[in-house]
Amino acid sequence: MLEFLRRVPFDVLSLIQATSPLTQAADFVDAKNKFLHESLDSLLTAVHTKRFFWNTKAKALNYSPSTRPRRQEFQGSYVENGAFYFTTADVLTRDKCRLGGHIGIHPMAAESIHELDEKNDWATIERLLHQRILSMGMQDRLRRIKVLIADVDGTLTDGLMVYGSTGEILKNFYTRDGKGFDQLREIGVRVCVITGENSPTTTARMQKLRMDEYYPNVEDKLALIKEKLVPWGVTLDQVAFIGDDLGDLEPIIHVGISFCPADAIEQVRAASDHICTGDGGAGAVREVCDLIFDAHVGT
Numbered sequence: 001m002l003e004f005l006r007r008v009p010f011d012v013l014s015l016i017q018a019t020s021p022l023t024q025a026a027d028f029v030d031a032k033n034k035f036l037h038e039s040l041d042s043l044l045t046a047v048h049t050k051r052f053f054w055n056t057k058a059k060a061l062n063y064s065p066s067t068r069p070r071r072q073e074f075q076g077s078y079v080e081n082g083a084f085y086f087t088t089a090d091v092l093t094r095d096k097c098r099l100g101g102h103i104g105i106h107p108m109a110a111e112s113i114h115e116l117d118e119k120n121d122w123a124t125i126e127r128l129l130h131q132r133i134l135s136m137g138m139q140d141r142l143r144r145i146k147v148l149i150a151d152v153d154g155t156l157t158d159g160l161m162v163y164g165s166t167g168e169i170l171k172n173f174y175t176r177d178g179k180g181f182d183q184l185r186e187i188g189v190r191v192c193v194i195t196g197e198n199s200p201t202t203t204a205r206m207q208k209l210r211m212d213e214y215y216p217n218v219e220d221k222l223a224l225i226k227e228k229l230v231p232w233g234v235t236l237d238q239v240a241f242i243g244d245d246l247g248d249l250e251p252i253i254h255v256g257i258s259f260c261p262a263d264a265i266e267q268v269r270a271a272s273d274h275i276c277t278g279d280g281g282a283g284a285v286r287e288v289c290d291l292i293f294d295a296h297v298g299t
Contacts, residue, residue, distance in 0.1 A: 005092055013087050015098060020083040021125055022112045022132075027083065031106035035086050041101025043086040046078035047113045053077065078105055081113050123270040130273050138274075141257050142295030146234045148184060149225065149251070150285055151243035152195035152202050155261060158281030159244070171201050174281050178209050180289025187296050190232060194221050196247050222250040242288050244268055244280050259288045 001013060012035070014028070027045065035043050050071045053061040062077045063069065091100040111128050115121065153159055156177060162170040181191045192213035193206060199216075206214040218224050225239060237256035241248070244264035252258035252271050260272040261284035269275055274291075276284040 001087070001092060001098060002096065005089060010089055013089070013092070014084060015087065016084045017082050019115045019117055020081065020112065021116055022114065022128060023083045023108070027106065027108055031084070031086065034104055034106055038104055039102065040086070040104040041088050041091045042099045043104045043106055044080055044099060045083040045085070045106045045108050045112075046080050047110055048076055048107050049079050049110075050074045050076040078107070079113060081108060082115060083108060083112060123266055126270050127272075127275065130271070131275070139295050142240075142292050144238050144256060145189060145240045145292050145295075146238040147190045147192060147232055147240065148288065148292060149192045149194055149221075149239065149241045149255075150288075151221075151245075151248050152193060152199075153197065154244035154264070154280040155242055155248075156193070156205075156281060156285055158279065159263075169199055169201050171199070171205075172281050173205050174283060174286065176283070177285045177289070180286040180293070181209055181211075183293045184289055187293065189292060189296070192228075194218050194224060196221075219247075220250075221247065222254055225251055225255070240288065240292060242276075242285060259284070 001015065004013070016023070023045075031043055031045070034040070052063050052068070055061055063074070085098050087098045088101070092098065094100065111132075114124055114128065116125055150156055153161075153171070157171045157173055160172060164170065184191055190213065191211065192215070193211055194215045195202065196218060197216060202216070203214075215224060221243075225241075226236070229236060229239075236254060239255045240257045240259065241251040241255045242259040242261070243249075243252060244261050245268065246265065248260075249268060249271060252260065252268060257274070258272045259274045259276060260268045261276050261278065261280035261282075263279040264272070264275070274288075276287045278284040278287055
């Protein structure tokens with residue numbers, strides 16, 4: 001920054017850090033207005049938190065343990081997120097630092113605390129961006145859905161299999177998924193189940209659910225979905241899919257809206273448009289049914 005100042009004269013420098021890809025245009029506009037309105041000399045970005053902080057010597061930093069407040073009444077603190085900074089040439093020249101003089105803070109969204117510093121950060125950032133894109137136009141995209149496709153093991157079930165003494169397999173299904181499927185049928189949304197296995201237990205459950213579109217033993221789920229588009233009279237962006245494991249990854253990437261249970265594997269979580277609050281076999285599929293139903297009926 002000091003070298004830049006020697007080469008390019010300026011009044012105020014905005015340093016934007018590439019490791020914060022969740023920063024939005026509105027943040028710069030709001031920060032600039034604050035900087036000018038409050039006659040600041042420098043500004044940093046931060047996330048507001050009501051967490052209680054301690055240092056490495058077990059000393060409380062932002063509250064007194066003897067009079068610990070309720071978090072609802074706690075003023076909290078700001079955590080610097082490193083998204084961008086404003087600095088006047090005068091402060092930089094005098095203090096040799098990007099922060100000095102009259103300092104202001106521009107609060108940013110809680111998700112902006114995540115920075116892209118390590119390889120493992122990619123999955124988190126991508127998931128947050130997927131969720132942002134979905135939330136920006138979620139209702140419009142949900143209203144376009146004409147087909148919902150669900151995986152079985154780990155999605156309609158909790159992924160556990162219990163083997164009896166005679167070799168039969170028992171699986172746990174979530175009873176409320178059935179009502180969710182019924183509601184979608186009532187508004188004209190087709191429901192379908194595709195799985196890589198062929199289990200008598202699953203077949204029995206599909207019969208109970210009156211699932212006409214049930215396809216077991218499918219290795220390439222995306223290929224089957226594309227094959228069914230013409231008979232169904234839909235396009236790929238009118239298809240929703242929910243799955244939890246690697247065999248579901250291709251459909252999740254290519255359909256109109258993709259979902260996964262909260263306990264899906266990390267690769268699927270990173271690629272899905274929406275991560276459900278419920279686990280597989282514990283409310284995830286019903287959550288998706290309700291989202292699509294509510295978008296169609298306008299609730």
